[in-house]
Amino acid sequence: MIFTLWTWIPSDAALRAGRFVAPFSFHRMTWIKPSFTWLMHRGNWGRKPGQERVLAVRMTRDGWEEALSRAVLTTADPSAVAQAPVHVQWDPERSPRGAALNHYSIQVGIGRHLIRAFADDWTVGLTDLTPQVRRAASSIRTGHAARFRRLLPPERVYPLPPDLAGRLLPGG
Structure with a gap:
């Protein structure tokens, strides 16, 4: 099974290659945002410098669940967080105009x-959503x-396996 997540990239190189390539950084944590409106809030609908391209x-x-199986909540013991290859944090979901909502969206940081x-291995395709994002922002x-x-x-809503839900959901 394959599903879609959202991210920004700093250039068109990944789109041309059909996969992540330089200048994408393979040496620092990258954050995956499964919530489209949260990502748009964070990147000002593709207008924030360095976040103009939305993919x-x-x-x-299997890759997503592998990442989640290695994750530690960022609210855990700081030494556990520092050693974790994947970080999970929960932030308030956002409305299209940026207002905080009463439910949360997961953010998953994949370590270097x-x-x-x-x-x-885990990424099987990239699609440029930038024109669609610009039309949505205009609307x-x-x-x-x-x-x-x-x-x-x-x-x-992603059907999280019970063992992962117990470890990664807020208050789980």
Whole structure:
């Protein structure tokens, strides 16, 4: 099974190659955001410097669950967090206009020791969503809610296996 996550990249090189390549950094943690509206809030709808290109990242379910199986909540003991190859944090979900909502979205940080597995083995495709993001942002600014909703990519709640839910959900 393959599903889609969202991220930014600093250049067009990854799109040309169809996979993550330099200048993508293979030497630092990279954060995966499964929530599209949270990512758009964080990157100002593709207008924040260095976050102008928005990609859909197609990733295998096995890779995603491998990452989650190695994850530690960022609220855990600091020494455990420092040693963890994957970090998980929960942030308030955002409305299209950026207001905090009453539920949370997961953010998953893949550490530098797993970046190659993420880029070479777990990621199976990249799709440029930048034009769609620009149209959606314009729809928000001009008050065209119906058009905006049609431009959002579909999202579903991920069915987290019980053992991972117990370790990674807030208060789990």
